[in-house]
Amino acid sequence: MPSFQSLSPNVEPPRSEAELLQRALSLAGRSFAEIAQQHQTGIPQHLRKQKGWGGMLMELCLGASAGSKPEQDFPHLGVELKTIPISTKGRALESTYVAITPLLELKGIDWQHSNVRLKLAKVLWVPIIAERGIPVAERVISTPFLWSPSPAQEAMLQKDWEDHMELISLGKIDTITAHQGEILQIRPKAANSKVRTQATGPNGQIIATLPRGFYLRSRFTSGLLADHFGLN
DNA sequence: CACTGATCATGT
DNA sequence: ACATGATCAGTG
Numbered sequence: 177m178p179s180f181q182s183l184s185p186n187v188e189p190p191r192s193e194a195e196l197l198q199r200a201l202s203l204a205g206r207s208f209a210e211i212a213q214q215h216q217t218g219i220p221q222h223l224r225k226q227k228g229w230g231g232m233l234m235e236l237c238l239g240a241s242a243g244s245k246p247e248q249d250f251p252h253l254g255v256e257l258k259t260i261p262i263s264t265k266g267r268a269l270e271s272t273y274v275a276i277t278p279l280l281e282l283k284g285i286d287w288q289h290s291n292v293r294l295k296l297a298k299v300l301w302v303p304i305i306a307e308r309g310i311p312v313a314e315r316v317i318s319t320p321f322l323w324s325p326s327p328a329q330e331a332m333l334q335k336d337w338e339d340h341m342e343l344i345s346l347g348k349i350d351t352i353t354a355h356q357g358e359i360l361q362i363r364p365k366a367a368n369s370k371v372r373t374q375a376t377g378p379n380g381q382i383i384a385t386l387p388r389g390f391y392l393r394s395r396f397t398s399g400l401l402a403d404h405f406g407l408n
Numbered sequence: 409c410a411c412t413g414a415t416c417a418t419g420t
Numbered sequence: 421a422c423a424t425g426a427t428c429a430g431t432g
Binding site for chain 1: 409410411412413414415416417418420
């Protein structure tokens, strides 16, 4: 089976979930070098200045809608694409960014309509063996899989989300640290620590604060990997 | 080894 | 400025 024709540049959006998964599975075992070459794309020496490079390449391969829209990667399928760096033993090496943390105009928002629930409703996880000692070109795609939160997982996510959002509603965003949240934490999401956005302060006034994002703890995503690959 | 706060590129 | 894609780098 020739491998040079199983992927092509300018990939069309997948027409079904099955097609998306099949495409993703065809990437398993392949290196970034191989994949980048097929898309006539260069490979950075490290990801220090191109942190999203792997994710963007996967979007290209799988036919995700390009650009930075606040939506799922495959809106017609209701699927979000997430790459996840893993160790050779299958542990998540990093937390997973989920969505921006809303800090203002929170009255209409509840868990059911939150950006976190929307993004995590169905995720195509693409694990990449990405220990820091492995050159980017030599990093290999592991087996992608589709995941939706179980009722128990969704309950945990909802509780964390509601706890965080209550504090934010009360004007306590600046008391929130990454220590809070069992599986869903809030951390800075900005170009640097001087960036400011608006939020509600302790007395209901508008304050300037660092933009934040919701992240899944690596403990949690490692569990998803273990569940899927039967490593428990 | 896990974790937290900081950071980088790109497009709208 | 904000949302997309995330990993880096220092600490315990």
